[in-house]
Amino acid sequence: MTFKGMVLFVVLWCCVLPVRSESYLYDPPFQAGKRFLIVQGFNGELSHQTTLSRYAVDLAMPEGEPVCAAREGEVVRLNRDGDERVSQFVHIEHEDKTVGDYEHLQVGSIGVQVGQKVEQGECFAKVGNTGYSTGPHLHFAVLHRQGFPWFTLVSQPFKFNVKRGTITPEKLLWLDHPIAH
Template structure:
């Protein structure tokens, strides 16, 4: 979490601002004290805060081999790989889009704990503002990174928050919800951006396929789990 105070008048904080702090989920913690400098005068300040799931200190296990997130024997095509021109740039540069029909079973690429889901979205288009309609599953890994599975179909989530899954477990069904140009599964591995601490950033990962390990997932490639 990031907390900042602006336009402080007749008030002083007992911590350097902005304040960065890591808080456990569903917890309450005192972050700072504000002291009025002149008791006879009014005090004023503006506050801003932001948060992102995860730990800024998390370090991705770069040797871990992620499974192709589909059933064994199924060949899937990459419609957008690392550094894709459409939307895989900046902090999303290491995401992968798999072109699959709506309703394709999706399996966990890595074991972990389900920490967030959404299944009520029904709209999908490559239009500004449509990101909020995406259905998704977020799985926390043992190294503090998160596997994110996006654009699932409506009611296409087959797991619950708090549930632990193993690599290869069925977790949901692909779709075309949110900011999407067509049916596909968007998969990424992310962590808290260590520089800004207010947003996630994707990290490169190894993809284990039936024929070997892929280090740079490219558009047009076809893979089998």
């Protein structure tokens, strides 16, 4: 294979081709044993129309409810600037290079730092009402890098582990967290 062919292969393999769909299996991003209603699902009418949010879900959760890691990983980006007009968020990168996006967190509640490892199920923040939000809720999405050299984060479809198996999140679906795997 020529050098040019090798570069094209690496670019396609690393940057353009989507991550395999079987890697999109996540625990609900809240404490085990609880359940919350999905109020906006994939392609939601209100705000899930961009590449960054097309495959996001909004969970109706009370302000102050703990937010927990849907998978283990490393915190790669966050915002906790203290201005509730701007979404407070945490991005956790997983082993397969997908990124869990947790948005609208409560000001002052983020208890992790960039570079910190988090375990699946570990609670690291609280639900808030920050940024573009009509009330307290958790916005959760699974993102991956696309483009060369990894210019853009885009959302991807995913499924949740629940008591009854795995589900694709849908609007007005109750999401229950299994107590144990």
